[in-house]
Amino acid sequence: MLNYNPVINEEINHNGLLIKEISPIMKLNLRGNKREFFTSVGKNLDMTLPTEANTSSTSDKFTSIWLSPDEWMIVSNQTTEKNSKKYELEELLFNNISKTNLGSVTDVSDQFVLLEIEGKSIYELFASSCPFNFNTFKEKKGSTTQTLLNHIDVIILHKDDNLVNLFVRRSFSEHLWSWLNDIASRL
DSSP: OOOOOSSSOOOOEEEEEEEEEEOOOEEEEEOSHHHHHHHHHHHHHTTTTOOOOOOOEOOOOOOEEEETTEEEEHHHHHHHETTOOOOHHHHHHIIIIITTTEEEOOOOTTOOOOOOOSSSHHHHHHHTTSSOTTTGGGSTTTTTEEEEETTTEEEEEETTTEEEEEEEEEEHHHHHHHOOOOOOHHH
């Protein structure tokens, strides 16, 4: 992991919407499809990876987000130390999956920025520039989607009523942050 420098140093608080960056958070990308891959991941994470599109699974320590039939993002449920260079889970998974040719483990902690959005008008905010229909999404805790928001690729995880996590690539995060601030102020 690189030395983590937060992209966002403020919070947005407009019209009952609170948007803030959660950092630093461990994010790992896992790829694999062998039976042994699922067994090894399950033992190391103490959870079963979701196998259905647009779903997630959660344990006490981690959340796994389905990205494709053979790809997941594993996210820590707690922030980590800012000076931490390695994650114990990454090393454990790398040794049990990558080194044994069951799949791949890639640290994407510095690639994605995690924004937490809280408030009753989250879906009005998204509706202003997102093609995804959130009608059933917002009814099911743990739902996920990969979609576009203001022409930017994002991953959205429904955490709870009126609470979502939004993952955006670091290179687009400042632009998206500016857009979110502007739209939230107009709701």
